[in-house]
Amino acid sequence: MSAALRLIARLDVKDRYLVKGIQYEGLRKLGDPHDFALDYYRQGIDELFYLDTVASLYGRNNLSGILERVTRDVFIPITAGGGLRSVEDVGTVLKAGADKAAINTAALLRPQLISEVARAFGSQCMVLSIQAKRRDPLNPAAGWEAYYDNGREHSGRDVLGWAREAQQLGAGEILLTGVDREGVRRGLDQELIQAVCSEVTIPVIAAGGASNSGDLMQAARLGAGAVAMGSLLHYKQATIPQLKKELAENGVEVRPCIQQ
Amino acid sequence: MHPTVTIVDYGRSNLLSVQRALEYCGAIVEYASTSEQVAAAGALVLPGVGAFADGMNLLRESGLARAVCTRARQGVPLLGICLGMQFLFDSSSEGGITPGLGLLPGTVEAIPGHTTQGQPLRVPHIGWAPLYPAQQREGFSGSTLEAIPTKSQVYFVHGYRAMPARQADRLADTLYGGHRICAAVQRGNITGVQFHPEKSGEVGLAILRTFLGSCPA
Numbered sequence: 001m002s003a004a005l006r007l008i009a010r011l012d013v014k015d016r017y018l019v020k021g022i023q024y025e026g027l028r029k030l031g032d033p034h035d036f037a038l039d040y041y042r043q044g045i046d047e048l049f050y051l052d053t054v055a056s057l058y059g060r061n062n063l064s065g066i067l068e069r070v071t072r073d074v075f076i077p078i079t080a081g082g083g084l085r086s087v088e089d090v091g092t093v094l095k096a097g098a099d100k101a102a103i104n105t106a107a108l109l110r111p112q113l114i115s116e117v118a119r120a121f122g123s124q125c126m127v128l129s130i131q132a133k134r135r136d137p138l139n140p141a142a143g144w145e146a147y148y149d150n151g152r153e154h155s156g157r158d159v160l161g162w163a164r165e166a167q168q169l170g171a172g173e174i175l176l177t178g179v180d181r182e183g184v185r186r187g188l189d190q191e192l193i194q195a196v197c198s199e200v201t202i203p204v205i206a207a208g209g210a211s212n213s214g215d216l217m218q219a220a221r222l223g224a225g226a227v228a229m230g231s232l233l234h235y236k237q238a239t240i241p242q243l244k245k246e247l248a249e250n251g252v253e254v255r256p257c258i259q260q
Numbered sequence: 261m262h263p264t265v266t267i268v269d270y271g272r273s274n275l276l277s278v279q280r281a282l283e284y285c286g287a288i289v290e291y292a293s294t295s296e297q298v299a300a301a302g303a304l305v306l307p308g309v310g311a312f313a314d315g316m317n318l319l320r321e322s323g324l325a326r327a328v329c330t331r332a333r334q335g336v337p338l339l340g341i342c343l344g345m346q347f348l349f350d351s352s353s354e355g356g357i358t359p360g361l362g363l364l365p366g367t368v369e370a371i372p373g374h375t376t377q378g379q380p381l382r383v384p385h386i387g388w389a390p391l392y393p394a395q396q397r398e399g400f401s402g403s404t405l406e407a408i409p410t411k412s413q414v415y416f417v418h419g420y421r422a423m424p425a426r427q428a429d430r431l432a433d434t435l436y437g438g439h440r441i442c443a444a445v446q447r448g449n450i451t452g453v454q455f456h457p458e459k460s461g462e463v464g465l466a467i468l469r470t471f472l473g474s475c476p477a
Contacts, residue, residue, distance in 0.1 A: 003387030003436065004413065041461070046388055046415075071280045077415055077459045097276050099417075099459065122310040124384050124417040172384055201373070201382050225387060255388040255413040 004253040005216065006046040006226035007240060008205060009233055011036060012053050013066060013082075019053060020234055027053065030234055034069055040233060041074045043240035044257030048078045049102070049175070049205075049228055053150065055083025064096040071097035079127055081175075086113070087120045094121060102175055104129035105148040108155045108162075111169055118170030127205075128171040132159040132192055133179045140191035151179040159192070160199045167200045174204045175228065181209025188215050190222060197223030212238065213246035220252045263475035264288040266301035268328060268344075270318040278307045278341065281458035285468045287475070295327035303336060303475035304328060308343025312368065312420070313355035315343055329361050337474045338363075338450050339404070345445065345452030346422055354420050363450055365425035371418070376438030384419035385436050388460075391443050394430035403431050404451040404474075405444060407466040414443070414453075414460040414467075422454065449474070 011033050012019050018033040030036070037048055048070070055061045061083045070078065080093040081102030090101040101121075107114050107128055117126045131151050136142035144159035155162075163174055176196050178189030186209050193206045203225030210216060210229045219227045232238055241257045248254055265282055267275055269291045279289045282305070292298045306328060308315055319325040332338045340348050349360045352368035360368070375381045390411040393399050400406050416434065422442045424430045431451075432444035445452045451471065457464035 003385065003389050003416070006387050044461075068276075071277055073284065075277075075281050075284070075458060075461055075464060077417075077456075095276065097280070099277065119311075123419070124386060125309070173386060201380055202384075203382055203386050225382065 003225065004255050005220045005224070005247065006205075007216070007243065007254070008047040008049050008226050008228040009037070009040040009045045010049045010051065010207065010228040010230040012051050012230065013063060014053050015062070016066075018234070020230055033066055036234065037070050037074055040240065041076060044244065044255070045076065045240050046255055047076055047226070048074065050078065050080045050082075050098075051102070052080075052082030058083070061089060061093060063093060063098075067093065067096040067098055079175075081127070081129055087116050090117050090121060090125070094125065100125050100127050100173070102127040102129040104131060107166070108146060108148050108157065111165065114166055114169040114171050118172070123170050123172035126171050127173045127175050128163075128166040129175040129177070130159055130163060130196075131177050131179050132189070132196075134189075134192075137180060140195075144192055144195075147179055160195055163196050163200050167202050171202060173202055173225075174200060176204050176206055178208040187211055188219055188227075190218055193219055193224050194222040213243045213250075216243060216247060217250050217252055220247070261477055262286055262288045263303065263472045263477050264290060265303045265305055265472065265475055266290045266292045266297065267305045267307060268298060268319075268324055269293045270315065270322060270324055275307060277456075277458045278305060281465060281468055282472070285465055285472055287472050292324070293322070295323040298324055298327035298331055301331060301336065304331060304338045306338065306340045306344035306347060308341060308345075308347060310343060311355055312343060312346060312352040312360075313358040316347065316358050316360060319347070319361075325361055329363060332363055332450055335449050337471065339471050340450075340452040341458070342418060342454060342456055345454050346420060348445070348450065348452045349422055349424070352420060364429050364445060364447060364452070366429070367423050367425075368420050369423055371421050371436065371441065372439060374437070379437075381437035384417060385441070386417050388413040388415055389434040389436065389455075391432045391434060394427070394433050394442075395440075396427055397431070400432065403446050404453075404470050405432055405467060407470045408463050412463045414455040414457065414463055416443075416455045418454060422452070
């Protein structure tokens with residue numbers, strides 16, 4: 001028996017707004033991220049994941065204000081990411097109220113950062129974010145390449161090898177986004193989830209394209225410990241109690257929703 | 261009216277979440293980074309994230325370790341959270357054998373990397389899991405967990421588990437990979453929780469409120 005499947009709300013933030021991108025291109029403003037966070041918490045979401053979408057552009061993560069506010073009335077785990085480049089950057093978001101830090105670009109450029117963060121704050125704080133893009137969209141056997149800068153730059157690294165190396169360096173979790181599916185609600189990249197889950201023993205968070213409880217069920221069966229959802233929740237395609245009810249009815253263990 | 265609690269600050273943990281949750285539950289929160297401040301506290305919370313050896317070294321060098329033990333033995337309510345619960349025991353095998361505070365007999369060991377069926381098990385254990393009464397316990401009545409129903413789910417993040425030497429100290433367990441993992445311990449005024457009540461939604465807040473009920477106003 002493993003832990004219950006965690007449902008994570010992914011909140012992409014630009015300045016003070018919750019935004020939603022489609023395959024990392026074109027952002028739409030959706031509102032105040034705090035209102036969304038509070039609503040999801042009350043509905044029974046298991047975790048929140050905040051991503052500063054323009055942090056790399058400005059050279060710094062701007063989530064502190066949002067994190068300090070949300071920790072006053074939301075009492076579930078919070079991960080922050082976007083533009084984190086050093087142990088000091090991670091320390092800043094943790095101090096502001098995040099429990100974990102997600103790192104992509106800086107880890108690709110300098111993998112040792114994973115070890116430094118794990119040593120300073122523990123592996124459980126170090127979430128490696130991988131943006132995976134198929135080398136050949138039609139042929140999963142060709143594998144996936146790790147991208148950065150919101151899916152625009154390619155690293156040349158093979159996703160499976162990178163996931164394995166990151167685990168060895170001390171990553172505690174992997175946030176795995178299938179870039180091809182991001183924001184299009186066309187279903188998660190199942191081959192990708194399965195391949196990474198069998199490559200590492202640390203928990204894998206499947207992200208990018210979840211469109212219904214069936215996708216979440218698939219992710220759980222393929223070995224994912226959690227699923228991160230953006231569009232599905234933000235556009236109110238589903239409520240959290242409804243998703244959890246459908247998961248439980250189909251034999252996927254979830255944390256029951258309680259009136260918060 | 262408001263209970264006052266003192267969070268032991270040894271310079272490592274994410275204290276803000278614990279502070280915010282305690283304040284939300286009506287507490288006045290103070291910090292102690294010196295042994296004098298600990299000695300003056302009416303109730304103590306010992307948080308913890310990170311590595312056992314590192315944390316214990318900081319506690320010992322600052323004199324906080326001895327002060328916390330003294331205050332706990334004087335009967336002041338003490339709540340250890342996550343690594344803070346592991347500190348309560350005699351020693352941990354994380355990063356070599358490192359002595360703990362020794363307030364409760366027992367050790368801290370790595371969570372096995374396999375299930376009881378021999379399948380690979382993902383470690384660290386991260387996620388929500390239910391609380392069961394420890395063996396030989398009926399339920400949670402009369403304990404810091406008394407406000408919550410059994411099987412309530414709480415949030416865990418840990419790679420090591422406490423192995424209390426005395427079954428009577430063991431309050432709650434969770435199951436991971438078929439293993440019974442010690443989730444909470446209590447002996448008198450000393451409580452330890454392996455999970456994060458400050459990150460466990462309403463269930464966690466209910467536990468904190470019970471703890472605060474034992475703290476002086």
